[in-house]
Amino acid sequence: MSSARFYGVSIFLLFTSSIMVTHAGNFYQDFDLTWGDHRAKILNGGQMLTLSLDKASGSGFKSKKEYLFGRIDMQLKLVAGNSAGTVTAYYLSSEGPTHDEIDFEFLGNVTGDPYILHTNVFTQGKGNREQQFYLWFDPTRNFHTYSIIWNLQRIIFLVDNIPIREFQNAEVMGVPFPKNQPMRIYSSLWNADDWATRGGLVKADWTKAPFTAYYRNFNVNTRSSTSSLVDSAWETQGLDPMSRRKLRWVQKYYMVYNYCSDSKRFPQGFPPECRHSRFL
Numbered sequence: 001m002s003s004a005r006f007y008g009v010s011i012f013l014l015f016t017s018s019i020m021v022t023h024a025g026n027f028y029q030d031f032d033l034t035w036g037d038h039r040a041k042i043l044n045g046g047q048m049l050t051l052s053l054d055k056a057s058g059s060g061f062k063s064k065k066e067y068l069f070g071r072i073d074m075q076l077k078l079v080a081g082n083s084a085g086t087v088t089a090y091y092l093s094s095e096g097p098t099h100d101e102i103d104f105e106f107l108g109n110v111t112g113d114p115y116i117l118h119t120n121v122f123t124q125g126k127g128n129r130e131q132q133f134y135l136w137f138d139p140t141r142n143f144h145t146y147s148i149i150w151n152l153q154r155i156i157f158l159v160d161n162i163p164i165r166e167f168q169n170a171e172v173m174g175v176p177f178p179k180n181q182p183m184r185i186y187s188s189l190w191n192a193d194d195w196a197t198r199g200g201l202v203k204a205d206w207t208k209a210p211f212t213a214y215y216r217n218f219n220v221n222t223r224s225s226t227s228s229l230v231d232s233a234w235e236t237q238g239l240d241p242m243s244r245r246k247l248r249w250v251q252k253y254y255m256v257y258n259y260c261s262d263s264k265r266f267p268q269g270f271p272p273e274c275r276h277s278r279f280l
C-alpha cells in the first residue's frame with residue numbers, strides 16, 4: 001500500500017467524521033416512520049430515532065430518498081438485556097419482484113449471549129448469499145457505526161470502519177450486480193422468535209417488552225450530494241492491504257456462517273461468485 005493512499009484514506013475518514021458532527025442527518029428530513037404507530041419515534045429535534053417492539057407489534061422506518069451507489073453510515077445501539085427472538089433489520093432495498101437488496105440483520109439473544117449479525121445480498125430478486133458474524137463488542141452498550149459502501153465494483157459492509165464482508169461485481173461470471181435500481185434505506189424491529197435465536201429454540205420474553213433499538217448520526221455520500229474530491233472516495237473505494245487484513249481477521253475469528261463454504265447446501269457446486277475470491 002502506498003503511504004499516499006493510506007494518508008488519503010485517513011484524511012477521508014477524518015473528514016467524514018467531521019461532516020457527521022457538523023451536518024448530522026436529520027431524521028425528520030431524511031426518513032418516514034412507516035409502521036408501528038407510537039412505537040417508532042424521532043427525538044431530540046431529529047437527532048435520534050428509536051424503534052420498539054412489544055407483543056402487539058414491531059415498528060419501522062424508511063428513507064424518503066432513493067440512492068443509487070454511495071456510502072451510507074448509521075449508528076445503532078441494539079436492544080439490550082434479553083433480546084432473544086428480536087430481529088433488528090437495517091438494509092437497502094429497491095422494489096419489485098427482481099429487486100436488489102443489501103442486508104444487515106441483528107439477531108438478538110438472551111442476556112450475556114452474543115448477537116449474530118446476519119448479512120445478505122440480493123440481486124435481481126435472488127438472495128441466498130448469507131454470511132453471519134459475531135461482533136467483537138457488545139452492540140447493546142454503546143452506539144456503533146454500520147456502513148455500506150456501494151460502488152460499481154463492489155459492495156463493502158463495515159462495522160466501525162472495519163470491513164466484514166465484500167461482495168464483488170462478478171458480472172463477468174454471469175452474476176448480476178446491483179447497478180440499475182435505486183434503493184431506499186429501511187429498518188425495522190420485529191419478532192422473529194420462530195427462527196432468530198438458536199434457530200428458534202429461545203422465544204422472546206414479553207415480560208421484558210417493550211424492546212427498543214436506537215439510531216443516530218445518519219450520514220450519506222452519494223453522487224448527487226454536493227461532492228468535493230474527498231467526499232467521493234467511496235466511488236472507487238476498494239480494500240487496501242490493511243483493510244483486507246482486517247477483513248480476514250473478522251472472517252477468521254468472528255464468522256459464524258458463510259454460504260460459500262456450505263458444501264451441503266450446494267451439492268452441485270458453489271455459486272460462481274464464491275470462486276471469485278477466498279474472502280467474499
Ligand SMILES: *[C@@H]1O[C@H](CO)[C@@H](O)[C@H](O)[C@H]1NC(C)=O
Nearest residue numbers: 107109113114116196197198
Ligand atoms: C446465542 O447464544 C448461543 C449460545 O452462546 C449461540 O450459540 C448463538 O449463536 C447466539 N446467537 C443467536 C442469534 O442465536
